[in-house]
Amino acid sequence: MPYEYDFGDLWVHDLRIETTLPLDPKLVYPVCIAGRRAAPPEDCGGPHAFMATRFEYTLIGESRSRQEFEDLLDDEVDDEEWAILRHYHPDRFDRRAVNRRLAALAAPSQERWVP
DSSP states (O other): OEEEESTTTTEEEEOOOOOOOOOOTTSOSSOOOOOOSOOOOTTSOOHHHHHHTHHHHHHHHTOSSHHHHHHHHTSOOOHHHHHHHTTOOTTOOOHHHHHHHHHHHHHHHHHHHOO
């Protein structure tokens, strides 16, 4: 099932359900069971622009200081962008971080259904 995200940048994801398992009452759903690589940063210009600059994102994720980071970009970055990108590396995937975010998103809907 195709899903288009960020219509301006033309990100299209192909989602598929491989199997349906019985619910585990000890888990909070949805839950991520596996993944590969980090999602591209927001507003990076779409799939073609991201792939063209993927190596630069790798270098940015390996930068040791804000100055080194800004030198790579040839541009100054604001505090919010620095906080996000200084830990970004396109080849890393953190399943626990994904599940923490999913749990935070699910919490309000879980509360509505508690008897």
